[in-house]
Amino acid sequence: MRLSNDQLAAAMVVAAAPLPALEMADEVFLAQILRMMDGLPRRADDSVGGKLRHRAYELVIGRYPRQALEFLATEALHGCKFYPSTSECVEILKRWRRDDDAVRSKLAASTAVRHEQQARFDDAMTRLAAGEVSQAEIDAMPERWKSVGETRAYLWRHEDGSYTARIRPEEML
Incomplete structure (x- = not known):
């Protein structure tokens, strides 16, 4: 099907428009994602270690959108034998592609x-x-x-x- 000049112009506007920002994960959502992955074996934390671990993950993966972190949790639960390190989380997140x-x-x-x-x-x-x-x-x-x-x-x-x-x-x- 061929496009008219007006249709082509409208399609060019949509094609050139920036994508809307995705909803970013907040601290509560990040905590939920980390708790979901707690089903994977990992070294036990004391109360200070747990807070430090949470803060380390927050610094490294807390800047991603909610959909990306959902992808991370799903991939980690399906493919990781142990709780993923922050660098493993980043590697998993590199495979995520926005698809909305x-x-x-x-x-x-x-x-x-x-x-x-x-x-x-x-x-x-x-x-x-x-x-x-x-x-x-x-x-x-x-x-x-x-x-x-x-x-x-x-x-x-x-x-x-x-x-x-x-x-x-x-x-x-």
């Missing part, structure tokens, strides 16, 4: 923009090859398209940087 509606919308818009731009480029090259493009259309083409048209021998590039069609409708007869 905003990311999917941005990806869909980016894909639609790429496909439409490629289709328009292909149409322009087909029309150039057939000699069906006016000088005004050539002048309005992006520079990259004109350069490709020249490389494919559809256009001549002049010393002043302008381009004209090599193939003209009257030459096709």
Whole structure:
């Protein structure tokens, strides 16, 4: 399905827009995640050691969004034999990829923009090859398209940087 100019412009806005920030984990949520992973064997803590351990994890993984920490807990419970160290947690978190509606919308818009731009480029090259493009259309083409048209021998590039069609409708007869 081809996009109209308005649809393409709207898709380009969505594709270029920054993603909304995810909800960050607060101390309570982080504590819940750490308690979930307490099912894994680890060295016992005394009261001071437990507070220090919690603070160390808070410093290292407390800056991640809630969804990332949920991923961490799930992966740790499925794949770790022991309670993961802070560096192991960071390695697990490196595998997390954001996959919410905003990311999917941005990806869909980016894909639609790429496909439409490629289709328009292909149409322009087909029309150039057939000699069906006016000088005004050539002048309005992006520079990259004109350069490709020249490389494919559809256009001549002049010393002043302008381009004209090599193939003209009257030459096709």
